[in-house]
Amino acid sequence: MNAVSSIAPQPITDEEVKAALDVAVAQIRRNLPEFTYSAQNHSSVNNFYPPVANNQWTAGFWPGEIWLAFEHTGDKTFQYAAQIQVQSFLHRIENRIETDHHDMGFLYSPSCIAAWKLVGDEDGRKAALLAADQLIERYQPIGQFIQAWGRKGVAEEYRYIIDCLLNLPLLYWATEQTGDQKYRDIALIHARTTLKNSVRPDDSTYHTFYMDPETGAPVRGATKQGYADDSFWARGQAWGVAGMAFSYRYERIDEYRDTFDRLLAFYLNKLPADMVPYWDMVFSDGDNEPRDTSAASIVACGLLEMADLVGGEAADRYRDLARRMIKSLADHYAVKDPAISNGLVLHGTYSKKSPYNTCRGEGVDECVSWGDYYYMEALTRLSRSWSSYW
Ligand code: GLY
Numbered sequence: 001m002n003a004v005s006s007i008a009p010q011p012i013t014d015e016e017v018k019a020a021l022d023v024a025v026a027q028i029r030r031n032l033p034e035f036t037y038s039a040q041n042h043s044s045v046n047n048f049y050p051p052v053a054n055n056q057w058t059a060g061f062w063p064g065e066i067w068l069a070f071e072h073t074g075d076k077t078f079q080y081a082a083q084i085q086v087q088s089f090l091h092r093i094e095n096r097i098e099t100d101h102h103d104m105g106f107l108y109s110p111s112c113i114a115a116w117k118l119v120g121d122e123d124g125r126k127a128a129l130l131a132a133d134q135l136i137e138r139y140q141p142i143g144q145f146i147q148a149w150g151r152k153g154v155a156e157e158y159r160y161i162i163d164c165l166l167n168l169p170l171l172y173w174a175t176e177q178t179g180d181q182k183y184r185d186i187a188l189i190h191a192r193t194t195l196k197n198s199v200r201p202d203d204s205t206y207h208t209f210y211m212d213p214e215t216g217a218p219v220r221g222a223t224k225q226g227y228a229d230d231s232f233w234a235r236g237q238a239w240g241v242a243g244m245a246f247s248y249r250y251e252r253i254d255e256y257r258d259t260f261d262r263l264l265a266f267y268l269n270k271l272p273a274d275m276v277p278y279w280d281m282v283f284s285d286g287d288n289e290p291r292d293t294s295a296a297s298i299v300a301c302g303l304l305e306m307a308d309l310v311g312g313e314a315a316d317r318y319r320d321l322a323r324r325m326i327k328s329l330a331d332h333y334a335v336k337d338p339a340i341s342n343g344l345v346l347h348g349t350y351s352k353k354s355p356y357n358t359c360r361g362e363g364v365d366e367c368v369s370w371g372d373y374y375y376m377e378a379l380t381r382l383s384r385s386w387s388s389y390w
Helices: 014-035 061-073 076-094 104-119 122-136 162-166 168-178 182-197 234-250 254-269 293-310 312-332 369-383
Strands: 159-161 208-211 218-222 348-351 362-366
Touching: 014 061, 014 076, 014 312, 014 369, 061 076, 061 104, 061 369, 076 104, 076 122, 104 122, 104 168, 122 168, 122 182, 159 162, 159 182, 162 168, 162 182, 162 234, 168 182, 168 234, 182 218, 182 234, 182 254, 234 254, 234 293, 254 293, 293 312, 293 348, 293 369, 312 369
Parallel strands: none
Antiparallel strands: 159 208, 208 218, 348 362
16 A cells, blocks of 8 residues: 555546445445444544444444445445434434534434435434534524534633534535524524634635634634644645535535635645645655545545536536546555455544644544545545435
């Protein structure tokens, strides 16, 4: 497995997309016995995910992969396994097990909204609506944002993070389902707040952003998982790119599209030759730092989402870029031999500790659950006209 390639990738062909999906689906099928009644840890340990309880923010991605495998094959084995997972997600939200944070969209879109959209699973719909109710409880009118983590209203924790843009589709969906505008209104306001504060003048992004709990004024950008407050955490930029595409889908204002292009240009400019970023883009070739393959898949999905929305030459360019990114992952990073890993894509980075950030070091240079999911989603988007779970 060659993690560092100096060769610029070609666009992946349709045949290669199908072959890569077949490889991924075979791996998902092999994983079903271990992970039908268990969740998958957020990241692998020595390239193997351990089974865990359904209590992490990342638990939705594995059922999302199962749904994508179902879509690719039509095999009901995948449907039944994913519906067993839905029961676990319903139990989790009904009992509010580790749900007091903003990651309800990451949890409930690929697991339960997918179940509702694909097979009309009523419990999936019920669970996702309960998750949307939970998410809007974290909305802070003073500052107009959804608070990411921690005790609500406490100054040290009064912040949102750029990743939350991907939690918002759950709220748009909840309005569509219920006719109640409150979910959509909060999503729109939160997206606007992100647009206003999280993009720096050079078109890089802040991971987290603090607001003043008394006045609602913006206070400062910071990081949790990037190298430093002023560095360029690759996945944060990726969430920004994909988040702008989804924001544009739900509200057609030029600022989202323009910001998408600006964040994308910054990201592309920092990529090494093989189009897979180092975990923080302050690093480059020769720094001996790990990659984050998951950022590449997230950006590819953002590109394919925006391509569907805009059409024309811009869409051709976005699709071409996505095909190159996915080709690089499929050729050099995807798992082909189950003896070396039970994941789909190697060389992701969850949280790398630095002297300047506040995360715990975990999942460094490993498979990461959302990296596997978004790789599958990108391949699926390239293989068919896909109706999104988001
Ligand atoms: N949303 C948290 C992360 O990307 O690690």
